[in-house]
Amino acid sequence: MKLRKIYVLLALFIVSVFSAGAQEIQDLTERVENSRTNVEKFHALMKLSDYWSYRDTAKAIQTLREAKPLIDGDNFLQGVHLFFEAGVYYGYDNPKSQRFYMEADAYLEKFETPEAYRYRARLWHNYGALEQQADNDQAFMDITLTRCIPYALKSGDDDLLMGYFTNVGMIFYNHKEYDKALEYYEKALSLVRSTRHETESLLWTFLNMFDVYFYTDNKEKARRTLQKAEDLLARIPEKKLAGVFYKNKAKLLNLEGNPEEALRSIEEGMQVAQEYNFTWDYTTLKYEKAQIYKMLGNWQSAKDVLDELLQDPQSNLLGKSRLALMYELSEIEARLGNFRRAFDLMQSYKTLNDSIGSTDFKQQLADMETRYRTAEKEQEIVLLESKNRLHLTLFLGAVFFAVLLGAWIWYAWRARRKQAAKDALMLRQQREIDISNALMEGEQQERTRLARDLHDGLVGRVTGLKMNVERISRDNCRGELPDVVAELDTVIAELRLTARNLEPSVLNKQGLEEAIRSFCQSLQSPETAILFYANGLSDVTDKNLQLSVYRTVQELVTNAVRHADATQIMLQCSVENRFLLIEIEDNGKGFDPRTVTRNMGLNNLEARVKSIGGTLKIDSRPGDGTQIQIETQL
Numbered sequence: 001m002k003l004r005k006i007y008v009l010l011a012l013f014i015v016s017v018f019s020a021g022a023q024e025i026q027d028l029t030e031r032v033e034n035s036r037t038n039v040e041k042f043h044a045l046m047k048l049s050d051y052w053s054y055r056d057t058a059k060a061i062q063t064l065r066e067a068k069p070l071i072d073g074d075n076f077l078q079g080v081h082l083f084f085e086a087g088v089y090y091g092y093d094n095p096k097s098q099r100f101y102m103e104a105d106a107y108l109e110k111f112e113t114p115e116a117y118r119y120r121a122r123l124w125h126n127y128g129a130l131e132q133q134a135d136n137d138q139a140f141m142d143i144t145l146t147r148c149i150p151y152a153l154k155s156g157d158d159d160l161l162m163g164y165f166t167n168v169g170m171i172f173y174n175h176k177e178y179d180k181a182l183e184y185y186e187k188a189l190s191l192v193r194s195t196r197h198e199t200e201s202l203l204w205t206f207l208n209m210f211d212v213y214f215y216t217d218n219k220e221k222a223r224r225t226l227q228k229a230e231d232l233l234a235r236i237p238e239k240k241l242a243g244v245f246y247k248n249k250a251k252l253l254n255l256e257g258n259p260e261e262a263l264r265s266i267e268e269g270m271q272v273a274q275e276y277n278f279t280w281d282y283t284t285l286k287y288e289k290a291q292i293y294k295m296l297g298n299w300q301s302a303k304d305v306l307d308e309l310l311q312d313p314q315s316n317l318l319g320k321s322r323l324a325l326m327y328e329l330s331e332i333e334a335r336l337g338n339f340r341r342a343f344d345l346m347q348s349y350k351t352l353n354d355s356i357g358s359t360d361f362k363q364q365l366a367d368m369e370t371r372y373r374t375a376e377k378e379q380e381i382v383l384l385e386s387k388n389r390l391h392l393t394l395f396l397g398a399v400f401f402a403v404l405l406g407a408w409i410w411y412a413w414r415a416r417r418k419q420a421a422k423d424a425l426m427l428r429q430q431r432e433i434d435i436s437n438a439l440m441e442g443e444q445q446e447r448t449r450l451a452r453d454l455h456d457g458l459v460g461r462v463t464g465l466k467m468n469v470e471r472i473s474r475d476n477c478r479g480e481l482p483d484v485v486a487e488l489d490t491v492i493a494e495l496r497l498t499a500r501n502l503e504p505s506v507l508n509k510q511g512l513e514e515a516i517r518s519f520c521q522s523l524q525s526p527e528t529a530i531l532f533y534a535n536g537l538s539d540v541t542d543k544n545l546q547l548s549v550y551r552t553v554q555e556l557v558t559n560a561v562r563h564a565d566a567t568q569i570m571l572q573c574s575v576e577n578r579f580l581l582i583e584i585e586d587n588g589k590g591f592d593p594r595t596v597t598r599n600m601g602l603n604n605l606e607a608r609v610k611s612i613g614g615t616l617k618i619d620s621r622p623g624d625g626t627q628i629q630i631e632t633q634l
Contacts, residue, residue, distance in 0.1 A: 025051060042070040042077055046084050053088045054240070054276040060088045076116065079107030083123050091279050094130045101127045114155045121151035121160050125167070132171075133280060141171050153393060162188040163201040170208050178212050185209045200238045203229055207241060210248045219255070226252060243273040243281035247288050254292050262292050283309060287325070294332070303332045462492055512546045513537040513573075516553050520571060523561050529568050530557065536575035540634065545612065549573075549580070552608040556584045556628060559605070564588025564626060575634065580614075582630040590625050593618045 028048045035041035045067035052060035064085055071077045086100030101123045108116050108123075128143035144167050152160040169184030188205045191197060206229035213222035229245055246269025253262035266289045273282035286309055293302035306329045310322070330345035466488040507515035513534045520530040540546055553573065560569045566588030574581050596602070609616045614632030 038070045038072070039077070042067050043080075045070070046080060049084050050087060053084070053090070054278070057088055057277075064088070075107050076111055079104045079111075079116075080119060082107065083119055086123065086126070090126060090130070091277070094133070098127050098130055112154075114157070117151045117155035118157050118160065121148050121155060121157070121164070124148050124151065125164065128167075137171050137174060141168065144168055144171075149390065158191045158193075158197060159199050159201045162191045162197070162199075163204055165191075166201070166205045166208055173208065173212055178216055181212050182209070185212070198232055199236060200241055203232050203236065203241050203245075206232065207244050207248055210252075214248070214251060214255070219252075222252060239272065240276055240278070243269040243276075243278060243285060245269070246272065247281075247285050250285075250288055250292065254295060259292050259296050263289065266292065283312075299332050299335050303329065303336060306332065462488060466492065507546060507550055511538065512540055512549060515550055516571075516573065519550075519554060520557060523557060528561060528566060530561075531568070531570045533570075533572045534574070537573055539575045539578070540580065545634075548608060548612045549582070552605070552612070552630065553582065555605045555608060556582070559602075560584060560586045560588065560626070564590075566625070578634045580630075580632050580634055583628070585625065585627045587625045590620045590622050592622060593620055 025048075028044070028051055031044040032041060032048060035044050045063055049060045049063040049067070052063060064081065067081060071081060082100050082104035086097045086104060089097040089100065091097075104123050105120055108120050124143050124147040128140040128148070131143070132140035144164050148164045148167075149161065152164055165184045165188035169181040169188070172178075172184065173181040185205055185208060188201070192202060206225055210222050210225045210229065213219075213225060226245075226248055229248070233239070233242060233245055246265045250262040250265040250269070253259070253265060266285055269285045270282055270289075273279075273285060286305055290302045290305040290309075293299075293305065306325060310325055310329060326345050326348055330342045333339070333342035333345065466485060469485050469488065506518050510518075516534070516537075517532055520532045524530045540549060553571065557569065557571060560566055564586045566586035569584065569586045572581075572583045606616060609630055609632075612632050614630050617629045617631075618626070619628075620626035
């Protein structure tokens with residue numbers, strides 16, 4: 001029953017993997033078909049080739065051939081093509097893969113763009129990873145520090161940088177320098193500043209941190225780190241590291257006494273490794289499977305798995321890895337009583353051990369511990385030199401950032417001060433306008449009262465007086481009374497005009513344009529002609545604004561009639577795009593606006609213009625007439 005349950009889970013897993021793969025291949029194919037330019041199509045084909053490189057080598061190569069004509073002599077595209085071609089051979093023809101990576105770098109080193117540096121960082125990383133698989137940790141460390149990290153910094157790709165810090169930590173982990181390994185893992189995590197950095201690189205960091213906590217017996221931290229990895233794996237679309245996750249999960253389950261669950265996790269990881277054609281992950285998962293069998297005391301199953309690894313040409317077991325496998329297998333054969341096989345394996349182990357010693361370090365040293373520590377010191381020197389360069393880069397970056405931040409704070413403070421001053425000025429102006437409006441309103445109320453008193457009281461009485469004088473004139477026939485009557489007519493006319501100006505009823509009845517026209521006609525005389533032009537005054541609908549404009553025009557025309565000695569006055573009032581323009585021009589005697597004594601007329605005019613939020617411009621010279629212009633936004 002338990003075995004059947006495992007098969008069901010595996011079947012469901014395989015269906016989900018192939019469903020996701022079908023959707024991915026459909027999206028990539030559509031991107032190729034919908035490309036609008038040759039360059040866009042080229043990059044789409046490169047992504048498609050990368051997809052097939054993990055699953056079907058023949059299709060990956062065919063896709064690369066389809067993209068090759070699109071290069072059209074472009075050195076950058078040629079370098080990118082070689083990069084993906086190297087990826088096709090990665091894992092099963094490593095020398096060919098490394099040769100293609102170096103050819104790609106020869107093309108890409110001519111370009112100093114972030115994209116070129118990104119490709120160069122990746123190709124050198126892959127080249128170094130192949131060196132590490134061949135047990136050349138020192139080369140991988142040197143490449144990571146001198147190539148990958150500097151190029152990643154130049155590309156501005158934090159995701160790449162995160163992965164390379166993790167790789168340095170992984171090398172320290174391989175040499176049991178767990179504190180140093182954690183130091184670089186923490187550096188990688190420090191680059192995570194938003195959900196944008198939740199990528200495969202972060203997952204890779206979590207999975208490597210798990211190894212440190214697991215082998216330092218910190219079970220609780222190992223469990224929490226693995227949980228973070230599982231949560232992140234569920235959120236990101238890429239599943240290439242799922243095999244490593246299942247391997248780590250199996251190790252933790254085995255440690256916690258759940259070997260059957262651990263074996264199930266191993267099987268799931270092996271399915272992922274096969275789906276992506278990751279032979280190295282597949283090999284490590286099989287090795288972990290053998291360790292679980294050993295813990296269960298199932299020596300025969302452990303032997304079978306290790307034999308498969310040792311004899312599998314696709315396992316890529318080289319150097320120290322193959323050496324450790326032979327040693328472990330010889331111990332299991334001895335436990336099973338197969339002493340002849342155990343002896344043969346030990347003999348092969350000794351031969352390979354001597355070969356590795358002479359090949360890796362170029363010197364015959366009897367003590368393996370001495371050889372290891374010598375290599376470790378060399379690596380530490382390289383690491384320290386690179387760390388110094390990296391620290392200098394980070395320090396300069398921090399200084400630049402601090403200067404930039406200071407400049408931004410200073411700019412924001414200046415802008416805030418300017419805005420505060422502007423707001424205060426607007427507040428003062430608004431307050432002045434409110435005060436002017438209040439004064440204008442009080443003035444208008446007083447004018448209305450005076451107009452009513454003049455009309456109802458003084459005008460009536462003078463009219464009655466006039467009638468009495470007319471009657472006396474008729475009865476007594478005195479010659480001087482007609483002159484008195486004529487003078488009374490003039491007084492009554494002026495009183496009525498004053499009352500009408502104080503309370504212009506025509507403004508309320510016929511509108512602003514007619515009110516101004518009527519006012520101009522009332523002041524016109526044979527000595528002074530007043531020409532009035534209006535356009536769009538019907539757009540001024542606010543009653544208070546109508547009255548303010550009317551009073552302003554009154555002040556302008558009255559001043560021109562009384563003080564200019566002009567024979568012709570031209571007044572123009574127009575509204576266009578919510579913009580009011582008032583212009584008055586006369587041919588009178590003019591004045592100097594800078595030296596003229598301030599009188600009631602000018603003061604009133606400036607107060608009225610301010611009350612409507614407008615600007616006043618006076619252009620006048622003695623003997624050359626006067627032109628006044630008022631502008632305001634409605």
